[in-house]
Amino acid sequence: MNAGLMRAVVLVLTLLVGVGLGAMVFGGRTVEPHAAHDTLYTCSMHPQIRQDTPGTCPICGMDLVPVQQGQATAGRGDRVVLSERARALARLQTTEVRREGDAAAEVALRGRVVPDERTRKNVTTWVGGRIDRLHVNTTGEEVHAGQVVATLYSPEVYAAHQDLLTARGQVQRLAGGTSAALQAASVALEASRERLRLLGVPGWELERMESADKPTQAVALRTPFGGTVIERVATEGSYVQTGATLYRVADLSKLWVELDAYESDLPQLAVGQSVALEVEGTTGLQQGTVAFIDPTVDPQRRTATVRVELDNPEGQLRPGLFAEAVVSSSPGGSAPLVIPVSAPLFTGKRSVVYVEIDDGEVLAYAPRTVRLGPRLGEVYPVLAGLEEGERVVSRGAFALDADLQIRGGPSMMMAPDDRDAAAEVPLDAEELSRLAPVLQRYLAVQRALAEDDHAAASAAAAQLQQAVGSVALVGEAAAAWDGLEESLQGAAGQVAGSTDIKGARRAFEPLSAAVETVLTVFGNPLDAPLQLAFCPMAHDNAGASWIQQGDKVDNAYFGAAMRTCGEIEHELAPGERP
Numbered sequence: 001m002n003a004g005l006m007r008a009v010v011l012v013l014t015l016l017v018g019v020g021l022g023a024m025v026f027g028g029r030t031v032e033p034h035a036a037h038d039t040l041y042t043c044s045m046h047p048q049i050r051q052d053t054p055g056t057c058p059i060c061g062m063d064l065v066p067v068q069q070g071q072a073t074a075g076r077g078d079r080v081v082l083s084e085r086a087r088a089l090a091r092l093q094t095t096e097v098r099r100e101g102d103a104a105a106e107v108a109l110r111g112r113v114v115p116d117e118r119t120r121k122n123v124t125t126w127v128g129g130r131i132d133r134l135h136v137n138t139t140g141e142e143v144h145a146g147q148v149v150a151t152l153y154s155p156e157v158y159a160a161h162q163d164l165l166t167a168r169g170q171v172q173r174l175a176g177g178t179s180a181a182l183q184a185a186s187v188a189l190e191a192s193r194e195r196l197r198l199l200g201v202p203g204w205e206l207e208r209m210e211s212a213d214k215p216t217q218a219v220a221l222r223t224p225f226g227g228t229v230i231e232r233v234a235t236e237g238s239y240v241q242t243g244a245t246l247y248r249v250a251d252l253s254k255l256w257v258e259l260d261a262y263e264s265d266l267p268q269l270a271v272g273q274s275v276a277l278e279v280e281g282t283t284g285l286q287q288g289t290v291a292f293i294d295p296t297v298d299p300q301r302r303t304a305t306v307r308v309e310l311d312n313p314e315g316q317l318r319p320g321l322f323a324e325a326v327v328s329s330s331p332g333g334s335a336p337l338v339i340p341v342s343a344p345l346f347t348g349k350r351s352v353v354y355v356e357i358d359d360g361e362v363l364a365y366a367p368r369t370v371r372l373g374p375r376l377g378e379v380y381p382v383l384a385g386l387e388e389g390e391r392v393v394s395r396g397a398f399a400l401d402a403d404l405q406i407r408g409g410p411s412m413m414m415a416p417d418d419r420d421a422a423a424e425v426p427l428d429a430e431e432l433s434r435l436a437p438v439l440q441r442y443l444a445v446q447r448a449l450a451e452d453d454h455a456a457a458s459a460a461a462a463q464l465q466q467a468v469g470s471v472a473l474v475g476e477a478a479a480a481w482d483g484l485e486e487s488l489q490g491a492a493g494q495v496a497g498s499t500d501i502k503g504a505r506r507a508f509e510p511l512s513a514a515v516e517t518v519l520t521v522f523g524n525p526l527d528a529p530l531q532l533a534f535c536p537m538a539h540d541n542a543g544a545s546w547i548q549q550g551d552k553v554d555n556a557y558f559g560a561a562m563r564t565c566g567e568i569e570h571e572l573a574p575g576e577r578p
Helices: 003-030 084-089 155-176 179-199 203-210 263-268 397-406 429-450 454-470 475-496 501-522
Strands: 039-042 065-068 093-096 105-115 121-124 129-134 148-153 219-222 227-232 245-250 254-262 274-279 286-293 303-311 322-329 337-340 345-347 350-358 363-372 379-384 391-395 530-535 544-548 567-572
Touching: 105 263, 105 303, 105 475, 129 155, 148 245, 155 179, 155 203, 179 203, 254 263, 254 322, 254 475, 263 303, 263 475, 274 303, 337 391, 345 397, 345 475, 350 397, 363 397, 391 397, 397 475, 429 454, 429 475, 429 501, 429 544, 454 475, 454 501, 475 501, 501 544
Parallel strands: none
Antiparallel strands: 039 065, 093 391, 105 254, 105 322, 121 245, 129 148, 148 219, 227 245, 254 303, 274 286, 274 322, 286 303, 337 379, 345 350, 350 363, 350 391, 363 379, 530 544, 530 567
């Protein structure tokens, strides 16, 4: 090979090596200067979905919308960024943090109608004996002062009456005798009268008894006051001692409504506040005022009694009726910062809001822990964590939190201290039973997923949303439920709107977390035990929990593939908390 040919070959090889190295170093920028990787696509309802090409959401089937990489959260796992179109499709709404001077607190309480204690009286016997007849036989009868309510045979009255008649006859026989004998007989007569007076015989009855021909065997017992008989204690034929209670009566033209106020409600309550009452079995609202607040708190139920006095001239109200009340008050002081009641997410004692962050290029949403005061109507006062003029997400916060949870960010639902710090709210059996439909619908979702029945799971989740919306609690329980309701609704909605069982199972984990928080706060509302189960292999070995019934593991995350995978970690008896 001659020298010219060799130089040509070397030149070609050099060019080829140079092109190859250039492709290795610069090929990513020169070959595709406008690559499709500059744009990601997400679902407006399920922002955890991210892919490089357009299409439909694998969970709900909606068209994916573009999210610029510059707007993505790469490197910032503490916030969510959506495009303008995604925000519109998600119906995300924000509200400005503002001061509201006329915010009025409305405290919802529940209680019952009771008689006014000041009008309650006992009709008692003034002498011992046998009850021969009751003239008032039934509870609820009206009696008036001086009315004969019972007839009694009293050996003691009979003997005293006989002594009175004997002394009277002695005075009559000695009327023409010596003055000394007459005086002695008169003293004996007066002693007989005094004996009957001390037994309780009134003066007018004593005069009648003194003029009688023979001792009486029937003693009339009269009530000294009028009212409604609220309890009949005596029975015919029974023997009673002096002072025994025959009836309990009360004046029902004035009644009390005794309301139960939880500890968290007490700072908002004061004597003199106006109260709107809705009493079961009656029509219209009753208006009253707070007359008394119990200075002590029940150590078991953690409630104090709030008393409202009502006039009842027409007898429409009856003791024993249940009543729901709304007490209105003003927060007082300077105008507080407020946010809508739909803005915060609650888990136990924590309150989290999503704050809108505008850096001039994109809008981001970041979670922030705040401290809130008692609910004031449709707003919460902000005690710490927000500044006037900031904007918070008032609709769609749960979807944002679900995104952070799935991506491993600081989700409100998965904060490690939340379940331990969840404030327990005591409920009586009737109130706790109102949560039973929620657990029953959740268990239907769990069973359907374990049976690989996506259609049944979706339908049960829709029914769960209805059950959640139908729950009505009062006082501290209502405040706690307000914070949990959106989490339950959002998670159940994701299961109901899923297009396949894989998507339903992804949404089932935050739903289970929300239900477990409900159990932590209120306790097991069912009459049967619940089992808390855990599968370490769920979600690519990240592990996930669920609630079920039955001692045999029924895995909702794998279904027939590994239905018994996992273990029962704890059993909750009726009313018990995790």
